[in-house]
Amino acid sequence: MLSLSAVSPSRRYGDQAQPRGRRNCIPRHTAFPMLEYTTFFWSVKVCQIDYAQPISRDLNLFGALVPITAFLDIHVKPESLAEAPDVIHDTLLATRAFDGCLGVDVLVDTEDPTHFVLVEKWISLDHDTAYRTYRAGPGKSSLGTILSGTPVLTKFEIATDI
Known part of the structure; x- marks a missing residue:
């Protein structure tokens, strides 16, 4: 059983630290949404990158904004x-x-x-x-x-x- 849902770390955990093992693959401020694939025992977060779009100077290779x-x-x-x-x-x-x-x-x-x-x-x-x-x-x-x-x-x- 595989489910797909958009995840917002701030909505899910608020300002609290995320539980161990549940880290984001890219920084919180991103231009692209993060997806979470959940199975019965584990969950994996992957980044959605649109390679057809030109990468702005403000975005790194993963689509995350560069502070x-x-x-x-x-x-x-x-x-x-x-x-x-x-x-x-x-x-x-x-x-x-x-x-x-x-x-x-x-x-x-x-x-x-x-x-x-x-x-x-x-x-x-x-x-x-x-x-x-x-x-x-x-x-x-x-x-x-x-x-x-x-x-x-x-x-x-x-x-x-x-």
Whole structure:
């Protein structure tokens, strides 16, 4: 007896860790649905890949979105150091709520308290680009008022072939 059903790991297990032995074959954020074939004693998950479709730069060979990590290196004016945590926090509320943001961490230099690095994780390069467009237009924040210079943005993707 073989049954075929579409599986959504988040719907099936919520935010809890999946039981041992029930791991996904590809990351949670995918462009293609995952299928589960179930027999009486065991279950196997396989990936559905449409080879006729061109693979986007944001998709890896298995059709999974390739996450982007962006480092925003900023220096705060010494006279704005007291208000910097509040301004950064207020700015990151909108960033973390933006579609495609997987999270943002803030690092503070141990030697220079005016030096911050914001580590942003995005589902794909398209999501990151949409966010940068939003911040350049209607979503402009007050972060620029406390900066002592131009921020440096560097984007990285995971090297899967190394």
